[in-house]
Amino acid sequence: xxxxxxxxxxxxxxxxxxxxxxxxxxxxxENYEDEPxxxxxxxxxxxSVYGWNKFRELVxxxxxxxxxxxxxxxxxxxxxxxxxxxxxxxxxxG
Numbered sequence: 236x237x238x239x240x241x242x243x244x245x246x247x248x249x250x251x252x253x254x255x256x257x258x259x260x261x262x263x264x265e266n267y268e269d270e271p272x273x274x275x276x277x278x279x280x281x282x283s284v285y286g287w288n289k290f291r292e293l294v295x296x297x298x299x300x301x302x303x304x305x306x307x308x309x310x311x312x313x314x315x316x317x318x319x320x321x322x323x324x325x326x327x328x329g
Contacts, residue, residue, distance in 0.1 A: 261301045263278060275308065275312055
């Protein structure tokens with residue numbers, strides 16, 4: 236979260252978070268099937284900038300249908316990661 240000179244959250248930070256909740260995360264959820272790699276990068280970018288706890292707070296505030304699609308994306312990421320690890324395991328154990 237962005238902080239003002241007095242150490243309190245700035246108005247800009249609230250506007251940024253509102254934009255992420257109302258626009259950016261729903262757009263990611265709507266377009267992830269067409270561009271899953273870009274969607275993954277966008278989610279990781281948000282989590283990197285805001286931190287994991289704030290990222291979770293933002294996702295909780297998104298409409299339920301967008302939350303469902305974001306969960307599908309996370310499961311897709313996990314599936315790809317899991318398949319990659321299994322492939323590596325079988326290659327190494329040869």
